[in-house]
Amino acid sequence: MILINRHMGNRYVSFFFACLVFFGLFHAFYSKIAVFVPALSPFLFPTLTIFLLVFHLFIAFFMAMKYWCDKDRVFLLAIAFAFAGSAILLAGTMSNFPGWLNPYGTHRINYNDAMIFFMMRNIMMACLFILATVLFTLRHYPLTRLMYKFIICGIFIFTATMITLTWLWSSHSSLLSLDLVNNESRQMTVLWSQVVNIILIVLWITALITMLAITRLRNLFWVSGSFLCVCYVITLATLLSSDHVEGFAWYHSRLFETTATLLIIFALLHDVFSLYRVSHLKYQQSYQNSIRDALTRLYNRSYFYESLSHSLSTTSASKPVSVIVSDLDRFKRINDTYGHLQGDKVLQFVANLLMDSVRPQDIAARIGGEEFVLLLPNTPSEAAKQVAERIRLTLSSFDRDTTHGELPEPITISMGIYTAQSPTVTAEECVERADKAMYEAKATGRNRVVVFK
Numbered sequence: 074m075i076l077i078n079r080h081m082g083n084r085y086v087s088f089f090f091a092c093l094v095f096f097g098l099f100h101a102f103y104s105k106i107a108v109f110v111p112a113l114s115p116f117l118f119p120t121l122t123i124f125l126l127v128f129h130l131f132i133a134f135f136m137a138m139k140y141w142c143d144k145d146r147v148f149l150l151a152i153a154f155a156f157a158g159s160a161i162l163l164a165g166t167m168s169n170f171p172g173w174l175n176p177y178g179t180h181r182i183n184y185n186d187a188m189i190f191f192m193m194r195n196i197m198m199a200c201l202f203i204l205a206t207v208l209f210t211l212r213h214y215p216l217t218r219l220m221y222k223f224i225i226c227g228i229f230i231f232t233a234t235m236i237t238l239t240w241l242w243s244s245h246s247s248l249l250s251l252d253l254v255n256n257e258s259r260q261m262t263v264l265w266s267q268v269v270n271i272i273l274i275v276l277w278i279t280a281l282i283t284m285l286a287i288t289r290l291r292n293l294f295w296v297s298g299s300f301l302c303v304c305y306v307i308t309l310a311t312l313l314s315s316d317h318v319e320g321f322a323w324y325h326s327r328l329f330e331t332t333a334t335l336l337i338i339f340a341l342l343h344d345v346f347s348l349y350r351v352s353h354l355k356y357q358q359s360y361q362n363s364i365r366d367a368l369t370r371l372y373n374r375s376y377f378y379e380s381l382s383h384s385l386s387t388t389s390a391s392k393p394v395s396v397i398v399s400d401l402d403r404f405k406r407i408n409d410t411y412g413h414l415q416g417d418k419v420l421q422f423v424a425n426l427l428m429d430s431v432r433p434q435d436i437a438a439r440i441g442g443e444e445f446v447l448l449l450p451n452t453p454s455e456a457a458k459q460v461a462e463r464i465r466l467t468l469s470s471f472d473r474d475t476t477h478g479e480l481p482e483p484i485t486i487s488m489g490i491y492t493a494q495s496p497t498v499t500a501e502e503c504v505e506r507a508d509k510a511m512y513e514a515k516a517t518g519r520n521r522v523v524v525f526k
């Protein structure tokens with residue numbers, strides 16, 4: 074318990090230390106480039122806003138798709154709505170910069186509306202982040218369909234209300250009005266600097282504390298989410314120190330937000346990459362399980378027949394395919410004397426020997442209890458016989474001592490070979506003929522190799 078607490082403590086310390094380093098470096102970098110900002114200012118703010126809009130839209134879609142995968146993790150939907158709502162409000166912000174592509178234009182920027190959109194976006198995102206974090210605690214509780222519908226409707230109504238309120242408060246509607254910036258003097262009002270800004274900072278600090286306490290920075294996604302909260306707190310604190318909307322603080326804050334959003338995108342891409350890696354690995358494992366025999370890890374019967382049919386389709390006299398069917402001699406006695414488990418060990422030993430005795434392009438398979446088969450493409454009968462003889466002699470040379478007990482006593486094997494030289498012969502016929510040769514080996518005294526004539 075103490076160890077876990079210490080580990081978590083270390084995580085928090087590392088997180089805040091990383092934030093400190095990041096913001097320190099960022100501040101130093103920004104101070105260096107700030108001298109160029111006035112020249113770029115007609116473009117910079119709206120351009121960063123467009124970037125942010127695209128990033129937020131991307132995150133919203135990604136989160137919604139992630140939720141769609143299992144429809145269990147409803148907290149993802151709260152995050153999706155936070156970013157989708159933010160993207161809509163960012164589009165609204167852009168409507169207050171009508172001449173951003175034309176720096177010499179006379180279009181007037183509506184700073185007050187841009188500020189209202191900014192305020193509502195922050196309230197909406199912070200609230201949905203807090204909700205998402207609380208919903209995260211419910212991920213292991215089975216929620217009823219009604220509860221799911223209730224939560225989703227609640228999130229939707231909240232987001233829609235925030236967007237509608239923003240529209241009503243902005244100059245698009247004359248029903249309500251809110252003065253955060255004086256559009257003539259471009260000074261921020263007392264309402265902004267002494268009430269709204271402070272409320273927003275408190276909201277983001279609440280979101281940050283909730284996230285840190287509940288998610289305990291368990292993965293990169295929550296680390297980047299917490300980092301975004303810190304970014305908003307610092308952004309708002311920077312704006313607190315500024316009384317003029319065209320000051321550096323405004324650009325500073327947007328650059329901060331864009332960078333923090335990029336970190337979330339990085340976390341999501343990392344997520345996708347890890348998911349791809351895990352699922353690819355699982356696919357590989359299940360594919361291998363579907364083509365291999367569970368006991369010996371040799372290829373199974375169906376894979377062998379499939380490969381043999383494939384090889385036979387290109388067979389010719391100059392490109393013959395050899396099949397070797399092998400059967401352990403008096404294996405029943407091994408089972409009866411030493412038990413089934415020891416019998417299994419013998420099968421595994423023989424399987425390893427077969428695998429080690431053939432080329433990478435050859436196929437060693439187990440097609441029955443103690444019946445093994447080798448598929449040797451591009452191998453004439455004489456070469457196949459040499460392979461079989463080598464395996465037979467090697468196997469018979471082992472005993473209990475040289476195998477550290479894997480073989481309880483020396484074992485022998487009988488082998489039959491058939492070599493196909495034309496594609497007219499089927500896989501079943503090949504095995505049948507090699508099998509016949511193997512039975513001839515059994516009938517003529519076992520522990521020998523017979524080639525089908």
Ligand SMILES: Nc1nc2c(ncn2[C@@H]2O[C@H](COP(=O)(O)OP(=O)(O)OP(=O)(O)O)[C@@H](O)[C@H]2O)c(=O)[nH]1
Nearest residue numbers: 400401402403404405406408413414416417442443
């Ligand atoms: N341990 C173990 N035994 C198996 C497995 N599959 C089949 N067997 C056993 O393999 C033995 C096969 O014996 P048989 O084919 O009758 O003949 P044999 O004793 O090998 O004698 P010959 O083939 O005539 O030399 C049987 O006792 C089966 O129970 C398995 O997966 N594990």
